[in-house]
Amino acid sequence: MNILLWVLQGLAALVYGASGVMKVFMFDKVSKDVPSFGALPREAWTALGILELVCTVGLIVPAAFHGRPALTIVTAAVLAIAGVTAWMLWPRPAAAPQARQYLNVSACLLTDPKGVAPGTPAAPVWAAMQSASLATHVMVSYLPATGPADVKPMLNTLIQRQCGVIVATGTATGGVVEAGKANPHQLFLLVAAPGSAAPAATPNTTVVSMAAAPGRIDQAIRALAAHAPPPGS
Numbered sequence: 001m002n003i004l005l006w007v008l009q010g011l012a013a014l015v016y017g018a019s020g021v022m023k024v025f026m027f028d029k030v031s032k033d034v035p036s037f038g039a040l041p042r043e044a045w046t047a048l049g050i051l052e053l054v055c056t057v058g059l060i061v062p063a064a065f066h067g068r069p070a071l072t073i074v075t076a077a078v079l080a081i082a083g084v085t086a087w088m089l090w091p092r093p094a095a096a097p098q099a100r101q102y103l104n105v106s107a108c109l110l111t112d113p114k115g116v117a118p119g120t121p122a123a124p125v126w127a128a129m130q131s132a133s134l135a136t137h138v139m140v141s142y143l144p145a146t147g148p149a150d151v152k153p154m155l156n157t158l159i160q161r162q163c164g165v166i167v168a169t170g171t172a173t174g175g176v177v178e179a180g181k182a183n184p185h186q187l188f189l190l191v192a193a194p195g196s197a198a199p200a201a202t203p204n205t206t207v208v209s210m211a212a213a214p215g216r217i218d219q220a221i222r223a224l225a226a227h228a229p230p231p232g233s
Contacts, residue, residue, distance in 0.1 A: 023049025102139040103228040107132075107221050108163035109142035110154055112170030116142055121210070122169040125191055128214035129167065129221065136225035138164075155179045159186065164224045167191065167217060180205030187220055189213070 023045045107129055111122035126142060133140045141163075145154045151168075152175045158166050159179065168176045169191045180188040180202045188205040191213045208216045 019049070019052050021049070021053070024053065101137060103137050103225055105164045105224050105228040106139040106141065106161065107165035107167070107217075107224060108158040108161065109140070110151070110158060110166065110168045111142055111144045113144055113146050114170070115144040120170075121191070121193060124210070125167060125169050125213050125217065128217045131214075132218045132221035135218075136222055138221050138225050138228070140221075151175050152179075159183050164228075165189065165217075165220045167213075169193075177202060177205050187224070189216060189220060 109116070109122065109126055109129060111120070111126075114120040114122070116122045116126040122142070129140045129142075132138065143154050143158065145151045155166070155168075155175060156179075163186065165187045166176075166179075167189045170193065176188050176190045180186075184204050186204065190205065190207045192207055192209060206216065
């Protein structure tokens with residue numbers, strides 16, 4: 001039994017002694033090849049290395065000279081506590097970002113050729129849609145119409161995508177009222193430019209001013225989310 005204990009003490013002393021020497025005297029060289037050394041400050045590694053060297057002596061000397069053999073037990077306990085402390089202080093890996101779950105409904109924006117770039121009429125409208133999407137998990141997207149002739153085909157594309165709310169801005173508002181009449185189960189918001197003549201609305205087509213657009217868009221998207229089936233259904 002004593003021989004087995006000596007063998008275990010010798011192995012422990014060898015492991016902790018080598019580890020302590022590496023941390024105290026060879027840190028710069030070893031840390032280049034061991035990325036995990038970057039997890040704690042160098043001062044922490046040095047302190048741990050010194051503790052390991054002191055405990056290495058404590059593992060061997062007391063029992064070898066029959067003086068205070070209980071010190072060996074204390075040394076082993078200190079090493080165990082140091083190991084647990086280092087484990088507790090070890091930085092935890094950042095949690096993997098979770099993919100955002102969207103509801104099974106969407107809101108779409110049709111813009112003029114300038115799209116949603118800053119300073120365009122569609123920029124504040126798109127910002128309002130993104131803000132509502134963050135709050136409701138309704139997926140939002142936009143399409144820029146390259147010219148007046150493309151407005152109708154683009155509207156048909158959004159209708160076929162089953163966009164529950166379709167918003168149109170700038171020169172892309174032409175044909176929205178007609179599209180609303182032909183598709184009564186989808187809501188259309190026409191954002192009128194300042195000074196422009198607003199076309200007559202229909203039950204599912206609402207004409208709003210640029211100033212009122214953010215609030216009306218938020219309201220429409222929240223209503224769409226309230227009646228949406230749960231994700232994955």
